[in-house]
Amino acid sequence: MKFFIISRSDDLSNDLMATAKAYLEDFGMTWEEDSPDVVLSIGGDGTLLHAFHKYREQLSTVAFVGVHTGHLGFYADWKPIELEKLVLSIAKKEYQVIDYPLLEVSINYQNSNEPSVYLALNESTVKSPDVTLVMDVILNGDHFERFRGDGLCVSTPSGSTAYNKALGGAIIHPSLQAIQLTEMASINNRVFRTVGSPLVLPGHHQCTLKPVKAPDFMVTVDHLQLLHKDVKSIEYKVAKERVRFARFRSFPFWKRVHDSFIDSER
Structure with a gap:
């Protein structure tokens, strides 16, 4: 499987990118910028928007997944402390692909x-x-x-x-x-x-x-x-065309809305 990572370029995001890249290559996956199967966005929803437009011509074959290094996002819903779990799931292909309009x-x-x-x-x-x-x-x-x-x-x-x-x-x-x-x-x-x-x-x-x-x-x-x-x-x-996301776990949309706009603890 081919993968690529896009970082927000702050120190934390770059460190997580380096760690994820090393892990995924250790699992036998191939770093490929031109035609990846999975694009991992590390930063926030804005970072994933940049990733989306970078691969605008490959939406039928690329699946996106986001790690947030700031506030919880609607597209970047994985936490930095969950990176190892996410990488393992990517390597084992334990995910479903969902698509949005x-x-x-x-x-x-x-x-x-x-x-x-x-x-x-x-x-x-x-x-x-x-x-x-x-x-x-x-x-x-x-x-x-x-x-x-x-x-x-x-x-x-x-x-x-x-x-x-x-x-x-x-x-x-x-x-x-x-x-x-x-x-x-x-x-x-x-x-x-x-x-x-x-x-x-x-x-x-x-x-x-x-x-x-x-x-x-x-x-x-x-x-x-x-x-x-x-x-x-x-x-x-x-x-x-539709955008494809790699979904590794259940995270209902309305829970995401609640956690982003209502839950004061997040």
């Missing part, structure tokens, strides 16, 4: 037939660089509303506990094929109106954002922040 982001341009296409594990946001964002929201080809405000966030179920939650969005179980559209500080008065509530769209639905005024936008895809010019539309839908 991803968000496909297609940005179309006014003077080009070639869209920019991205995959997001957590979310994508759209903001205007220097003025209020004004976007027509199209759902399945039908005009739904004209949004005015700070921005819009489209998240995956697994990403619903991240920025989406901070915006007041719902937490969605990652077994559901869905995406969620959440507003950022919408303008609502007697002239301008939005629905003012997060929208959860099933897997066979599509959300399209069309500029009303300025054609330039700041678009984020997870940790990536990009300025796109001359935008014609931005299309969001559940991607055909």
Whole structure:
């Protein structure tokens, strides 16, 4: 079996990476950066996001597992003191592979037939660089509303506990094929109106954002922040690809939510 390790690059994470690498090689596994079977992320959820985008073209063959060296994460759920147990389980292939939905982001341009296409594990946001964002929201080809405000966030179920939650969005179980559209500080008065509530769209639905005024936008895809010019539309839908995680033990999603947001001892 081939493996690779990505570290957050702090001292603790680097030490754990060196230890895990030595253990796994002692078990006869092969260190392989280009085409690993398992990618071990040591750091936090942000480290795993970097790992996901590094292997974005190999999602059908790579399984991810995360060790957290800070706070408990939704993707990095193993503790440093459990490293030896985790390494042994990887070496013995004592794990199941589960997969979660991803968000496909297609940005179309006014003077080009070639869209920019991205995959997001957590979310994508759209903001205007220097003025209020004004976007027509199209759902399945039908005009739904004209949004005015700070921005819009489209998240995956697994990403619903991240920025989406901070915006007041719902937490969605990652077994559901869905995406969620959440507003950022919408303008609502007697002239301008939005629905003012997060929208959860099933897997066979599509959300399209069309500029009303300025054609330039700041678009984020997870940790990536990009300025796109001359935008014609931005299309969001559940991607055909899915992210795969190596699961070694039961850790129910709602327990993870409880431990992250409610249990004060963690």
